[in-house]
Amino acid sequence: MTLRVDHAAEQAFARIVGALRSARVDAGLSQVALSSGLPVRGRAISDWESGITEPTLEHLLQWSRDPGCRLVIVAPGGDPRQGFSCPRIGETWELFERRRLAAPLRNRRVASGLTQEKLGGLVGVSRDSIQRWELARVPPRPIALVVWAQKLGYSVDLRSAGYLPMKRL
Secondary structure: OOOOOOHHHHHHHHHHHHHHHHHHHHOOOOHHHHHHOOOOOHHHHHHHHOOOOOOOHHHHHHHHHOOOEEEEEEOOOOOEEOOOOOOOOOOOHHHHHHHHHHHHHHHHHHHOOOOHHHHHHHHOOOHHHHHHHHOOOOOOOHHHHHHHHHHOOOEEEEEEHHHOOOOOO
16 A cells, blocks of 8 residues: 555645744754754754655654654644643653554544544555554654544644643653
8 A cells, every 4th residue: 555645745744844943943953953862863854854854753753842842633623632641651752642642543533433444545554554553553654644634634733842741751
């Protein structure tokens, strides 16, 4: 199967990357300074910001954290959909963030009466991929997260971390 990335998904992802670049600049962080908190070189930040390469979801989550932002799932009216608000004991921050993003998407799929197989067909991935994403066992690519949300009528956005509690583990 091939991930069904349309122009709207590409634009949504580009908006997220652009917002992260602006947040980095507003926070007074250089690409090199930001990369020191990530397991990447400054060149990777440059490549992400210019669209040459796509960060992994973990890198995107970490990138958003440094300037005080978070990725959120947003309903059609613009309201953020809450996932989990507290990490499990011993859970890494990245895994918690993946679970927090996956929960509203799983809930929306179930409420819509879609099977994982049907949603996988809409997104362009296997049922197993949807299952692993919903359980936060394997992270989707960031663009896949955008497509996953869009196929459920939601979107992915970047918001100030202050909109919900943020605990560093």
